[in-house]
Amino acid sequence: MLGFFVTTVINRWMTQFANLGMIDNIALFTSMYLSGNDDRGRLLRRSIVRFCVMSQTMVFRDIHIGVRKRFPTLETMVAAGIMTSTDLKKFNEVESRYAKYWLGFNWSFNLLNEARREGRIESAYTQNAIAEEIRTFRSGLSLIWTYDWVPLPLMYPQLVFLAVHCYYLVCLISRQFVINSDAKMTTEIDLGVPFMTIIEFIFYMGWLKVAMDLLNPFGEDEDDFDCNFLIDRNLTVAMGIVDDTHDDGPLLEKDMFWNDTVSPLYSKAAAQRNVNFYFGSATNADSQIPDDVRQITMIPHPFNEKLDQMYGKRTNRPPVESVVELKRDQRFSTGNNRKQTVEARFSNKIGAIFQKRHSKSLTITPNGFNTKARASTDIETLPTFTTNQKPCYSNPDCIVEVDEETAEQPNMEEPSQDPPRKRVNISNKRESVISMGRSRSFNHFGEHVDYHDYYNFDKE
Numbered sequence: 404m405l406g407f408f409v410t411t412v413i414n415r416w417m418t419q420f421a422n423l424g425m426i427d428n429i430a431l432f433t434s435m436y437l438s439g440n441d442d443r444g445r446l447l448r449r450s451i452v453r454f455c456v457m458s459q460t461m462v463f464r465d466i467h468i469g470v471r472k473r474f475p476t477l478e479t480m481v482a483a484g485i486m487t488s489t490d491l492k493k494f495n496e497v498e499s500r501y502a503k504y505w506l507g508f509n510w511s512f513n514l515l516n517e518a519r520r521e522g523r524i525e526s527a528y529t530q531n532a533i534a535e536e537i538r539t540f541r542s543g544l545s546l547i548w549t550y551d552w553v554p555l556p557l558m559y560p561q562l563v564f565l566a567v568h569c570y571y572l573v574c575l576i577s578r579q580f581v582i583n584s585d586a587k588m589t590t591e592i593d594l595g596v597p598f599m600t601i602i603e604f605i606f607y608m609g610w611l612k613v614a615m616d617l618l619n620p621f622g623e624d625e626d627d628f629d630c631n632f633l634i635d636r637n638l639t640v641a642m643g644i645v646d647d648t649h650d651d652g653p654l655l656e657k658d659m660f661w662n663d664t665v666s667p668l669y670s671k672a673a674a675q676r677n678v679n680f681y682f683g684s685a686t687n688a689d690s691q692i693p694d695d696v697r698q699i700t701m702i703p704h705p706f707n708e709k710l711d712q713m714y715g716k717r718t719n720r721p722p723v724e725s726v727v728e729l730k731r732d733q734r735f736s737t738g739n740n741r742k743q744t745v746e747a748r749f750s751n752k753i754g755a756i757f758q759k760r761h762s763k764s765l766t767i768t769p770n771g772f773n774t775k776a777r778a779s780t781d782i783e784t785l786p787t788f789t790t791n792q793k794p795c796y797s798n799p800d801c802i803v804e805v806d807e808e809t810a811e812q813p814n815m816e817e818p819s820q821d822p823p824r825k826r827v828n829i830s831n832k833r834e835s836v837i838s839m840g841r842s843r844s845f846n847h848f849g850e851h852v853d854y855h856d857y858y859n860f861d862k863e
Contacts, residue, residue, distance in 0.1 A: 404562070404563055404566055405563055405566070405567060405607065405610060405611060408563045408614055409611075409613070409614045411555065412555070412614045412617050413614070415550060415555075415617075416617045416620055418550070419546075419547050419550055419620060419621075419628075420620070420628070421543075422542075422543030423543070423547070423630070423633060424459055424540050424543050424544055424637070426452060426455055426456060426459075426540065427640060427641075427644070428536045429455055429533070429536045429641070430452050430641040430644035431644055432533045432536050433533055433644075433645050434448060434644050434645045434648075434650075436524055436525070436532060436533055437515075437518050437533070438523050438524075438525075438650075439523050440649070440650060444523060445646055445649075447514055447517070447523065448645035448649065449642060449646055450511075450514055451511045451514050451645075452638075452642070452644075453485070453638070453641070454490075454508070454510045454511045454514075455507060455508065455511055455537060455540060455641075456485060456634065456641065457485050457490070458504050458505070458507030458541070458544070459540075459544055459634065460474065460480060460485055460634050461503075461507070462504050462544045462547065463633075465502065465548070465551075466547065466548065466621050467621040467622075467628070468622055469622075469623050469629070469630065470630050470631055470634070473631055477491055477494070478491070484638075494506060504544070504548070505541075508541050512534060512537070515530055518530075551621070554619075555618070560614075560618065563611065563614075564615075567607055567608065567611055570607075571600075571608075574597075574600050574603075574604075575600075578597045578600050579597070699726070699727045699729055700724060700725070700726055700727075701724070701725035701726075701727060702724055702725075703723070
């Protein structure tokens, strides 16, 4: 019961926190899509974001004690600069028996339509992009309001509170060590203090107190949401985005990595730690291959061929049996980048199963291909082949499959044919690129016309 209660309270708290509402996206989209540096353009942008903050403030006034104390009346919002006197007059003219949180958003949508008619928004798509951000902002506030409107049933926290206290009241009596001194099962150890019950009491009661504190985060406690700060922050940041920094940026200049590999600097203290490259959780799966294996044979699956025969499908391709040379890459192994400490050695032996390692790559080198040792896949003008000058897109290592095509044996009456040819099948879908250095461009082996010109193996 206590676990379900705490889970429900924490989920509600997380949902409310995630939907408090940051106006940055609305301001950024408005500044990008609503053009105009004249007073009319500035007024449209500033009014759109201000009306959104106005609606957010009205929602917080009804659910947050601190915001209500700050803005007890709408006139105080005018004094704070969130509304103008004209806005307040128009707001009071709208008659509705329900809360008018929606009115500020409605005004913002009307201003978007005016900007579209005036040609300040180029297309309906860009107008809809701003409107979608406003809709997301409004939906989050609506969700927060519904959580305040329909809280947890009062009986639920009371029942959990009563159940926990009754449980420990019973433990206080039932877990006492009561035994006569003349009994056979006596001991000299003092068992009068229920240590386990005290530990349970601390943990369970602490768990309950945490849930009680998170039950209503819109209060004035230290751990509650500071919605007054959020209102001030949204208004200030939004005005700065749509007005102060609108259509204004630094002069463009070449960065320090221009025509060079990207290598950001580290502070001397941060450079003492190794950079842990990410490897997938299955990269070490080929470690199960025995050490004496030097080749891997790839064949079609018999079940697929059986299905083709069952449904009468015929293929024009001859049976292909690919033989891949296995080359084990020992550049990366468990613990190479770890300091030789007692903890590291113990972790390498005991926790090696959880260590991400680099796979042993299947690599061979095509004959005549320039495989200069490089730390990146940068494009250079290097001799791709021994007799031709072509842009070199070489990667440090790649998979190159040597396929042996076995044709049907010819009849004895027919003249002998040429032996089955071997081909180098370079495909970017089967390529495994290892590049641990800096890389400005990651151009894969089989994606360039230069290689297809030379490796056109589909020709007879």
